[in-house]
Amino acid sequence: MSLETLEIDHIPSSHRIHAALFHDVSNTDFLHAQLLARNPDFDYTFLDASSVISRLHVLSAIYRAVTTQLEGSLTTATPHSEVVLSLSPNNNIADAYRRWGITPGKTKDIIVIKIVSGTEVPTPEDIWAHLTGAIKGTPAPLSDEEIAKATDWPKVRKYYSLNAVPALASVKDEEVRRREMERLAIMKMALRGL
Amino acid sequence: MATEFPLPRVLTYPASAPPSLIAQGAEGRLYKTTHLHADRPCALKYRPPKPYRHPILDARLTKARIAAEAKVLDRCYREGVPVPVVYALDAAAGWLMIEWIEGIPVRQGINEWLGERPEDDAPPAEDLDETPIVDLMKRIGQAVGSLHRTGVIHGDLTTSNMMLRPRPQGSEPEADAKKKAVAGDVILIDFGLATQSSSDEDRAVDLYVLERAFASTHPRAERLFSHVLEAYKHSFKKAHSVLIKLEDVRMRGRKRSMLG
Numbered sequence: 259m260s261l262e263t264l265e266i267d268h269i270p271s272s273h274r275i276h277a278a279l280f281h282d283v284s285n286t287d288f289l290h291a292q293l294l295a296r297n298p299d300f301d302y303t304f305l306d307a308s309s310v311i312s313r314l315h316v317l318s319a320i321y322r323a324v325t326t327q328l329e330g331s332l333t334t335a336t337p338h339s340e341v342v343l344s345l346s347p348n349n350n351i352a353d354a355y356r357r358w359g360i361t362p363g364k365t366k367d368i369i370v371i372k373i374v375s376g377t378e379v380p381t382p383e384d385i386w387a388h389l390t391g392a393i394k395g396t397p398a399p400l401s402d403e404e405i406a407k408a409t410d411w412p413k414v415r416k417y418y419s420l421n422a423v424p425a426l427a428s429v430k431d432e433e434v435r436r437r438e439m440e441r442l443a444i445m446k447m448a449l450r451g452l
Numbered sequence: 453m454a455t456e457f458p459l460p461r462v463l464t465y466p467a468s469a470p471p472s473l474i475a476q477g478a479e480g481r482l483y484k485t486t487h488l489h490a491d492r493p494c495a496l497k498y499r500p501p502k503p504y505r506h507p508i509l510d511a512r513l514t515k516a517r518i519a520a521e522a523k524v525l526d527r528c529y530r531e532g533v534p535v536p537v538v539y540a541l542d543a544a545a546g547w548l549m550i551e552w553i554e555g556i557p558v559r560q561g562i563n564e565w566l567g568e569r570p571e572d573d574a575p576p577a578e579d580l581d582e583t584p585i586v587d588l589m590k591r592i593g594q595a596v597g598s599l600h601r602t603g604v605i606h607g608d609l610t611t612s613n614m615m616l617r618p619r620p621q622g623s624e625p626e627a628d629a630k631k632k633a634v635a636g637d638v639i640l641i642d643f644g645l646a647t648q649s650s651s652d653e654d655r656a657v658d659l660y661v662l663e664r665a666f667a668s669t670h671p672r673a674e675r676l677f678s679h680v681l682e683a684y685k686h687s688f689k690k691a692h693s694v695l696i697k698l699e700d701v702r703m704r705g706r707k708r709s710m711l712g
Contacts, residue, residue: 267467267486317488322540325462329545425532442530445538449526452519452543 260397261386266317269324274374276385277316279307279367279404283395287362292392299388303341304360307367307408309417310345311440313400316369318444319344324373337373347418347446357417367408368393369400411436418443457481460498462547471496479517479644484552487539493552494539497521497644500546511544517644518543524604524646525550531602534595534639553639555618558592559611562670564633582676588616588634589679595638596662596680597687600694605654607645609662611669615639652690656697657706659684663698664706 264275283289292300310316323340326332334340334351346354360368370393372385390397398404415421420439429435463471463483468490475482480499487494499514501507518541528535536551565585592614599606606613616636647654659681667674681698685691 265468266488267490268462268465270465314488314492318540321488325540325542328461329542331544423530425530428532441537445526445529448538448540448549449522452523 259382259386260399261382261389262400263382264317264320264400266321266324269321270328272375273324275320275324276372276374276382277400278370278386278389279398279400279408280370280393280395281367281398281404281407283366283368283393285394286360286365286368289368289393290360290362293359300392301336301338301372302389303338303369303371303373305342305345305358305369305371306360306365307369307405308365308410309358309413310369310405311409311414311436311443312402312405315345315440315443316371316400316405318447320371320373322447337375338371341371341373344447344450347450349451368395369405414443415439418446457500459483460496460500460545460547462542462545463496463498477644480546485549487549492539494549495536495552497548497550498546514546515543518546518548521643521646522548524643524648527648528599528602528604528640528643531598533598533602533604534637535643536639536641553615553617553641555616555636555639556633557612558588558614558616558638559669561588561616561633561636562611562673565630566670566672567630584631584634585673585676586679588638589676590683591638593680593683593685594687595640596659597684597691599640600650600655600658600684600691601688603648603650604643605647605649605658606640606643607647607658607661608642609658610665613640613642615641650690652694652697653701653708655694656701659694659698660701660706663702 261276261278264277266275269275289300289304293304305316319341322344323337326340327337332340333349334343342358343351343354345358370389374380418439420426420442423442425442426435426438429438457473459471463485467486469486471483471485473481474484474495480497483496483498485494485496486492499518501514502510505513522538522541522543525535525538529537536553538548538550540549541547562585595614596609615638616634617639618636649655662680663677666677681695685695
């Protein structure tokens with residue numbers, strides 16, 4: 259089972275967060291339709307992995323979504339949609355879905371997140387059974403290596419305005435450069451709404 | 453001491469290590485904690501509600517101040533000024549989570565260097581190689597120069613608001629303890645009083661505050677301060693006119709005269 263239960267600091271034990279990655283998904287249009295229809299069985303976050311940098315990047319978005327929920331100030335309908343918005347540097351929800359949500363015909367690799375809280379207690383096994391039944395793709399763990407296979411850097415640089423950042427100009431090493439871009443992206447996300 | 457204050461709500465949930473209270477100021481408290489997991493130490497700056505202020509005004513001020521500090525850090529970091537990166541924040545709840553900077557304050561580094569020196573401000577003995585401390589002064593000048601070039605005024609420049617972050621292991625030859633005390637990258641911290649400005653006047657006052665703080669914190673190293681200004685002068689184009697303005701500020705003090 260590639261579904262992982264994430265341990266994130268400063269998230270109350272009432273919340274359980276599960277995540278997995280699927281490569282080469284062939285039924286994105288079906289999944290997208292379930293979201294549009296607000297099918298209650300598909301209360302998940304589906305992210306286009308090509309817009310995602312790393313595990314840390316996803317965790318930062320989840321952290322913000324959950325803390326926002328705890329403060330009672332969700333901007334979107336559910337913590338699952340709030341994760342999508344939390345990846346964006348601006349408050350435009352439609353824009354966030356276009357960039358970090360899944361797009362039929364385009365999205366190939368999908369990161370799935372399930373946030374469970376309160377009295378509803380589906381087990382990881384239940385969730386995994388449902389996901390593997392619904393998603394036609396190759397499951398993989400949510401690791402930096404697996405995410406990196408999908409990352410489309412030109413797109414990420416555009417979304418977080420990282421193309422003309424003076425701080426990056428002097429960084430030559432590609433690996434160091436990517437870690438710097440990750441830091442800048444997480445900072446952009448944190449500053450959304452100020 | 454930590455038990456005297458109730459923790460901000462954001463810190464009441466389980467984490468890989470319990471938060472510890474690092475510092476407490478008039479405006480807020482600083483905790484050391486973790487961001488997402490144990491290997492990401494961070495500083496959490498919390499501005500608690502002030503019971504003596506009207507609640508609506510208090511909420512607005514807290515929010516504006518957290519937002520201002522975050523924006524300044526973002527601007528500085530993107531421009532390559534050595535400052536901590538922002539990890540997360542909630543302006544309405546009054547907290548800001550930033551990168552934890554390893555190392556010691558510059559104040560401590562300078563004092564460790566001065567440690568065995570004679571009490572007076574006499575020139576050092578012939579055989580004392582001052583290169584490491586002079587080099588630190590230059591790095592301070594460059595850091596402040598890059599800050600001012602970006603259009604940011606720190607507002608409270610002191611050697612306590614600068615950290616000396618050790619460079620990664622193996623990147624430099626092994627130095628003795630004294631040299632080690634003043635080695636590392638200078639990182640500017642605490643932007644709680646920072647403002648955005650590019651005027652010579654504001655920049656000169658910022659430098660003047662540092663000069664005065666330096667003289668009172670490190671009276672035995674006062675003559676080394678000229679190296680800070682020298683490095684500052686070469687760090688950006690308009691630095692020269694700031695130093696001319698600094699002469700005026702020294703004559704009259706930090707506050708402008710209200711006469712005339």
